Each structure stands twice: as structure tokens, then as C-alpha cells.
Amino acid sequence: MKRTLALTFTAVGAALLVFAGGQTATAKAATTITVGASPVPHAEILKHVQPQLKKEGVNLKIKKFTDYVMPNKALLSKDIDANYFQHIPFLEDYNKKNKTDIVNAGAIHIEPIGIYSNEVKKLSKVKKGSKVLVSNNKPDWGRVLTILKDAKLITLKKGVKATDATFKDIAKNPKKLKFEYDFEPKLMPELLDKDEGTLVAINANYAVGAKLDPTKDAIALEKSSSPYGNIIAVRKGDEKKPAIKKLVKALKSKSTQQWIEKKYKGAILPVKD
Template sequence: MKLLNKKISFALVTFGAALLFAVGAGKANAATTITVGASPVPHAQILEHVKPQLKKEGVNLKIKKFTDYVMPNRALTAKELDANYFQHIPFLEDYNKKNNTDIVNAGSVHIEPIGIYSKQVKKLSQVKDGSKVLVSNNKPDWGRILTMLKDAKLITLKKGVNETKATFKDVAKNPKHLKFEYDFEPKLMPELLKNNEGALVAINANYAVGAKLNPKKDAIALEKTSSPYANIIAVRKGDQNKPAIKKLVKALTSKSTQQWIDKKYKGAVLPVKD
């Protein structure tokens, strides 16, 4: 009887140890879930592309779509998101300054060259005197547009102005008396173009692609690829070192993802390359 009790006790201890090991192993292998806020095009599409790769690496990616440029950062600071993917660095810097937040860049992924579109002219040089130029109210993009107009010799900027931070108050000369209107929501710009409400309409690539426009073919002027406005994965300060975030950035910047972006967007979205 004593021998039987010893055997039973040993079996129970062995079973208990095996069970604890199995539970521990299960926890170790459990997938980490992260929620990333993103603009529908192209950000959410690119995230969908890397989902299978991340799943193999133990990261369950959930994507929450936003159609504006305000809520993704609010949701991030409110801890409703683990990261967001919609903005470039100048936009983030401006947001942090205005809102006293400390959102940081976890990695640059792609560039969306901003374009100027028109139903009235085929070249910037053809724009008529007194024409309206429609621009969104996204202030960090103003310098990008003004630089394009400067390069086309339609305007000049005041000496010493940092082009990435230039505003319409920094226009020194405007020989064609262009009339700038810049109080529109970014998502409305394709509709303004469709309705021919301005001679020149500046549209961000994500909204252009979402409206079935091909920036490379349809824009009469396109931002240079050397632009510093790379779109980033943004996180709360300190979270950039989390393993799941690092895996996300690695997947988004991998060679295979870069090739996929090149093929899918045909120049409308350009992957950041070292």
C-alpha cells in the first residue's frame, strides 16, 4: 500500500510539473496583440500586407482606420492605440508642440509625394494671373507646396525662411497674383478638384489614391522624392523599444514590403530606403 501511495504521489508531482511547464510554455508562446491606427489608403493597406508576416512572429496586428489627421494622435495618447501610422515628422513635431504631448517616431516607412492638380492647365507655368490655389488647412504641408511653387518660379520666399516651416505669410513675391485659400480639410481636396473650384489644387497622395487619382500621372507637379516628409510609425515615448513595435517597423521596412509598395502604388507611394 505504501509503495502504491508513493507511486501515486510521484505520478501526481510529475503531472503537476508537466502541467506547469505546458502553461508556462503557452504563455511564452502567446501572441502579443497591438492596435495601430491608420489612414485607409495607403497606410492600412500596407499594414494589412504585413499582417501574415507579423503573425508568424507572434504579433497579432489589429488595424483601426481613421479618415482625419487629429483623432489618431488623440487615440494614441489616450492609450486606445499602441501606435499610429498616418503622419510625417514635421506634422508630429507641430502636434507635440501644440498639444504638449511626447509622441515619438519609431521608424520611417514611406513617402507620399504631395501633388498639385488642375483641370484648367497642364503645367504650372500656364496658370493665369489671379488664379486660385486651394490648399488644405494642414499647416505642416504648406512649406511643401510653397517649395513646389517656388521651384516653378511662380513665387519667391523671404530670405532666410526654412522652407519646411514656411507659411503663406512668407511669400515675398507673387508676380501672378495667385490667391491662396487654405482652410479646407485635407480629405476634401479631391472633391474640390472634381468640382473645378480652383486653378491649382494641392492633394496629399493618400487622399489622391483614395479618390482614384494617380499622382504620378494625374498631377501637373509632384513633390521631389528627396522630400524630408517620410510617413512614420508613431508611439508613446518609451514604447519604441517594445519588441512588438520593433517587429512591426522591421516588417514595414523589409525589402519584400518595399518591393510590394513599389509594385502596388507605381510611384504614388515611395518606400523609404537606406
């Protein structure tokens, strides 16, 4: 009888250990999140809030991506829990094309796109027939066209929204600018270095990564009122998870906003709700 009881208690004890171990593993998985991000500035900003999140029980892991394709694929395949690299129009376009339902968990910062040149100091000095290089990132085309429109180098067709504008929507091009837009976004700084075009449009994250200062080196910069806020994107429903909410809260905190303003000196602007 005693032997039977001992065996029973041993079995129960083992079961409890297994259960407890399972509970510990589950708890750890629930407080560990992996976020895919562009190296600059996204991954840098995430690294900044790591200590703050750790105090709140969230273990933040950062996985870097150098393109605009893989982060959403990794999110959909559940290789990561969230990503931080894209703005809202980009996400909307991606969801429409791929029939997906990735959602915006919160807008964190704005990266003003800039026009750079090694030939001219002002857009007004651009000569006729000059080549304008733009990335193949379609959601950014309207941003570039808006800069050129504001500089009175082009006009757009009536009724076309800036966020939807493409190069086919150019109504007037008095300087006969030649547009090329089939380059990977990360290659734009290299094209500038090689003088491949008179004007080169570069996203702020790639500009900063290439040691360019958008506020000083760009001859024209997107206005800070731009609607292109870079967001934390997650699978539908995950925006309600406590760890994701803590992540967004930390990124939007006043201390993080001040850090962004100080570190990037206006090249990266925090979104203020």
C-alpha cells in the first residue's frame, strides 16, 4: 500500500512539474515579441525602448530587414509578431494587392522623403530634360510628385489626390523632366553617389543610413504635415494583445519622442496624436 501511494505521489509530482514547466514556457512566450524592422531608424528606435519594455515584462527581440517585401511576408507567416518599416498608404496598397488584412497598431514617426542632387542647389535651377530617379515603391510616388508640384516643376491632373498620384497623372511638365522609377528603395543613395540622375528621391531612413542629413543635404524635403506616418503593423486582432499595446505606448511616449527629435535632428519626426 505504501509503495502504491509513493508511486502515486511521484506520478502526481511529475505531472505537476510538467504542468508548471508548460505554464512557465507559455508565460515566457506571451511576454516575448519579435518585431521586424528596417535597420535605420526603425531598429534603432526599437532598441531605445527595449530597457523600458523589459521593466514592464516584455522581452523585445528585433529582426532586421533591408527591403520592403520580406517584413510583411514574415509577419503573415508568423515568423515575427509585428513589423515596423512601412507607412499607412504602403500598408493599404499591400493589403489591396495581396488580399491580406494586416492592421495598423499605431503610427510612430514620419520620415520626410527628400530630393537630392549633386548638380543643382535648388529645384528651380533644374535644366530641361533632366533625369529624375524615384524608387519602385509606388506609394511614395505621390509624395515625390507633390514636392515637384509645390516647386512648380509639374502640375497634376484635376481631381487626382496626391496620395494616389502616379507619373501618368502629370498634366504639365514644362521642363520635360524624364522620370525613371524602377529602382529598389535601398539603392537610391548609391544612385546619387554615381550621379545617375540630376534629381534623386530618397527615403529618410535610407538617407540617414547612407550618412546623409535630410535637413541639410536634401534640396527639397517633404513637409512635416505629411500623412505618411510609419507604423507598427500586426496581424488582425493582435493589436489588442497587452505586449503590443505596451510596445506602442513605449514608442509613443514623450521621452521616446524627445529622443527621436534629438537623435535625428529633424530628419525623423515623431507622430504626435
